[in-house]
Amino acid sequence: MENNGTLYGLGVGPGDPELVTVKAANLLGRVGRVFAPKARIKAESVALKIIERYVGQQAQVTELVFPMVADQEELERKWDESAAVIAECLKSGQDACFITLGDPLLYSTYIYLLRALRKIMPQAQVVTVPGITAISSVAALTSFPIGEGREQVTIVPAADDLAQVRRAVEQGGTVALMKIGKRLGPVLDLLERLGAIDDAVFVSNSGMENQRVETDLRKLKGETEEAGYLSTILLHCNGRKP
Amino acid sequence: MENNGTLYGLGVGPGDPELVTVKAANLLGRVGRVFAPKARIKAESVALKIIERYVGQQAQVTELVFPMVADQEELERKWDESAAVIAECLKSGQDACFITLGDPLLYSTYIYLLRALRKIMPQAQVVTVPGITAISSVAALTSFPIGEGREQVTIVPAADDLAQVRRAVEQGGTVALMKIGKRLGPVLDLLERLGAIDDAVFVSNSGMENQRVETDLRKLKGETEEAGYLSTILLHCNGRKP
Numbered sequence: 001m002e003n004n005g006t007l008y009g010l011g012v013g014p015g016d017p018e019l020v021t022v023k024a025a026n027l028l029g030r031v032g033r034v035f036a037p038k039a040r041i042k043a044e045s046v047a048l049k050i051i052e053r054y055v056g057q058q059a060q061v062t063e064l065v066f067p068m069v070a071d072q073e074e075l076e077r078k079w080d081e082s083a084a085v086i087a088e089c090l091k092s093g094q095d096a097c098f099i100t101l102g103d104p105l106l107y108s109t110y111i112y113l114l115r116a117l118r119k120i121m122p123q124a125q126v127v128t129v130p131g132i133t134a135i136s137s138v139a140a141l142t143s144f145p146i147g148e149g150r151e152q153v154t155i156v157p158a159a160d161d162l163a164q165v166r167r168a169v170e171q172g173g174t175v176a177l178m179k180i181g182k183r184l185g186p187v188l189d190l191l192e193r194l195g196a197i198d199d200a201v202f203v204s205n206s207g208m209e210n211q212r213v214e215t216d217l218r219k220l221k222g223e224t225e226e227a228g229y230l231s232t233i234l235l236h237c238n239g240r241k242p
Numbered sequence: 243m244e245n246n247g248t249l250y251g252l253g254v255g256p257g258d259p260e261l262v263t264v265k266a267a268n269l270l271g272r273v274g275r276v277f278a279p280k281a282r283i284k285a286e287s288v289a290l291k292i293i294e295r296y297v298g299q300q301a302q303v304t305e306l307v308f309p310m311v312a313d314q315e316e317l318e319r320k321w322d323e324s325a326a327v328i329a330e331c332l333k334s335g336q337d338a339c340f341i342t343l344g345d346p347l348l349y350s351t352y353i354y355l356l357r358a359l360r361k362i363m364p365q366a367q368v369v370t371v372p373g374i375t376a377i378s379s380v381a382a383l384t385s386f387p388i389g390e391g392r393e394q395v396t397i398v399p400a401a402d403d404l405a406q407v408r409r410a411v412e413q414g415g416t417v418a419l420m421k422i423g424k425r426l427g428p429v430l431d432l433l434e435r436l437g438a439i440d441d442a443v444f445v446s447n448s449g450m451e452n453q454r455v456e457t458d459l460r461k462l463k464g465e466t467e468e469a470g471y472l473s474t475i476l477l478h479c480n481g482r483k484p
Contacts, residue, residue, distance in 0.1 A: 011378070013263070021374065022267055023260035105381040106388045106395075114385065128385060130378035132263065136253070139347040140370035143356065146348045152410065153348075153397040157389055168394065171409075 005033075005095040007086060007117070007124060009110050011103040011131015012050045015207030015230075019132045020051060024097075027129065028054040033089050033096040034061045035082070037109055039068050046208075046230075047099045066109050068229075075112070083116035090124055101230075103131040107157045107178065134206055135176045138232045141213055142201040146234065147174055159183035162190050169196050169237045177233040184231070188221050191235065200235035204228045247275075247337040249328060249359070249366060251352050253345040253373015254292045257449030257472075261374045262293060266339075269371065270296040275331050275338040276303045277324075279351055281310050288450075288472075289341045308351050310471075317354070325358035332366055343472075345373045349399045349420065376448055377418045380474045383455055384443040388476065389416055401425035404432055411438050411479045419475040426473070430463050433477065442477035446470045 008027050013019035028034065028051055036048035045063050055061065064082040069075065089096050104110040105128065117124055135155065139146045147153040151173035156165055159180045165187060168175045175196075180187060191197040202214040205228060214220055217233070250269050255261035270276065270293055280287035287305050297303065306324040311317065331338050346352040347370065359366055377397065381388045389395040393415035398407055401422045407429060410417045417438075422429060433439040444456040447470060456462055459475070 009382075016265070018265035018268070019263050019372065021255070021261050021263055023258070025264055026260065103378045103381075103388070105386065106378065107390060111387045111390050126385065128382035130261065130374045130382040132372045132374060133378065136345045136348065136372035136375065139345075140251075140372040143368065143370060144347065145353045146345070147397060147399055148349060148353050150400055150403060150406070152399070152406065155389060155395040155397075157394070158392055161392060164392070164394065167413075171413075 003093045004123070004125060005090040005093055007090055007126045008095070008097045009104045009114065009126060009128040010097050010099050011129060012047050012099050012101060013132035013207070014102055014134045014137040015046075015050060015205060015211070016137075017050050017053055019137065019207060020054065021129060021131070024051070024129050024131070025054040027097055028059075029056045031056070031095045031097050032059055033094050034059050035086060035096060035098045036061060036063050037066050037100065038063050039066065041065055047101050050101075051099055076116075079109075079112045079116040080120075082113055083120055086113075086117060087121040087124065090121065100131070103133045104128050105130075106133055134178060134230065134232045135234065137206045138201065138203040138234055141203055141206060142215055142234070144201045144234050145174070146176070159187045162186060165190060166194065169194050169235070172237050175235050175237055177235075179229055180231045180233060181229050184220060184223070187233070188217060191217065196235050196237050199238075200233055202231065202233050204231035206230070206232070245335045246365070246367060247332040247335055249332055249368045250337065250339045251346045251356065251368060251370040252339050252341050253371060254289050254341050254343060255374035255449070256344055256376045256379040257288075257292060257447065257453070258379075259292050259295055261379065261449060262296065263371060263373070266293070266371050266373070267296040269339055270301075271298045273298070273337045273339050274301055275336050276301050277328060277338060277340045278303060278305050279308050279342065280305050281308065283307055289343050293341055318358075321351075321354045321358040322362075324355055325362055328355075328359060329363040329366065332363065342373070345375045346370050347372075348375055376420060376472065376474045377476065379448045380443065380445040380476055383445055383448060384457055384476070386443045386476050387416070388418070401429045404428060407432060408436065411436050411477070414479050417477050417479055421471055422473045422475060423471050426462060426465070429475070430459060433459065438477050438479050441480075442475055444473065444475050446473035448472070448474070
């Protein structure tokens with residue numbers, strides 16, 4: 001066991017390679033193996049593109065496919081398969097990094113992967129390195145305070161459930177809507193009905209080549225193109241205050 | 243105006259110098275002036291200690307005092323005074339970094355400072371660089387998922403208002419309680435009454451010499467020492483689910 005490698009679960013931030021932490025950059029330059037998730041076999045790993053510059057010459061990079069499907073069994077099979085590949089690497093005595101967009105423990109595949117790894121290798125040594133969230137990045141790009149004073153912040157991970165979005169808005173404070181994707185239209189309609197569309201910002205693909213920043217959400221209305229998976233809305237929900 | 247310097251508002255993360263971003267580290271090595279906040283004239287700046295190693299030889303470091311007081315007028319006078327010092331620096335053509343613990347736009351003095359600066363220098367060029375939050379850091383230290391699936395995350399910035407804590411817990415999902423300080427006892431009592439004390443973690447002074455990690459919150463009960471300003475509890479509030 002003492003000769004096993006350590007798994008470093010690294011958050012690589014939202015997209016800008018400079019928003020990687022010094023710790024993650026150093027580890028990537030040092031380990032022998034890097035595991036990078038991607039959504040499809042033929043796709044590029046978004047996380048890998050962010051950290052390519054930090055990976056050491058000696059490192060072997062392995063891409064792991066985690067399809068974006070709703071089928072729980074298929075997902076679990078994928079997590080188990082990937083965990084087995086990582087366990088094998090660790091048992092060979094090699095340290096490895098598993099990279100993940102944003103922060104590893106905020107709505108990330110890493111959470112499930114870690115559970116699958118613990119099942120087959122309970123003694124695995126794991127160090128998680130936090131990453132910059134999309135929320136912090138969107139706030140910085142737009143100078144939009146996430147939370148101030150005693151107001152709460154509510155993060156809603158997907159915009160599928162409009163009732164959940166509505167409840168969050170009605171509670172006041174700041175609401176962060178993540179991974180908006182195909183639901184942009186209905187979400188904008190809802191925010192307009194709730195009187196919450198004016199003090200809000202939208203960013204998609206933060207820090208990437210196709211980054212879009214919009215501080216007037218009305219401009220997004222009626223757009224036929226979908227917002228993309230990596231899109232976030234921040235809004236201040238203080239409409240009820242005088 | 244074109245000859246004015248740029249203000250970089252840097253989040254330096256929760257305490258570990260390696261959790262500074264590559265971007266912040268590079269900027270600190272390059273600018274001529276670094277502004278660091280601290281709570282008392284005689285105190286050390288916590289944020290400054292984190293980034294000392296990255297500050298360039300040529301840089302002049304200025305500490306700005308932001309007392310932790312409830313008096314709004316006194317606070318505003320301090321923000322205005324500090325904004326004036328920074329504006330003077332920018333107008334002299336020098337770039338400057340203002341450093342802040344955690345993320346600059348999440349419950350941070352930077353938010354107020356930025357407003358004060360915009361009042362006296364609306365044309366100021368400002369670039370905000372996001373930082374690792376205490377929440378992400380606590381999650382990483384304890385392998386505690388912040389958010390998963392479709393569950394919401396609620397951040398409660400201060401534990402003063404127990405009714406606010408209670409509402410957050412009752413909404414389910416994950417709750418993050420920040421800056422617990424003197425309220426640790428009443429907060430633990432409340433969490434126990436709500437049946438929410440078992441699936442929870444506590445970390446104070448994350449990444450610092452006096453860091454404390456506790457995954458059994460019952461062990462904290464009855465402690466007379468206060469938890470400290472830089473303390474966070476994360477909890478999963480799914481008690482009502484079967």
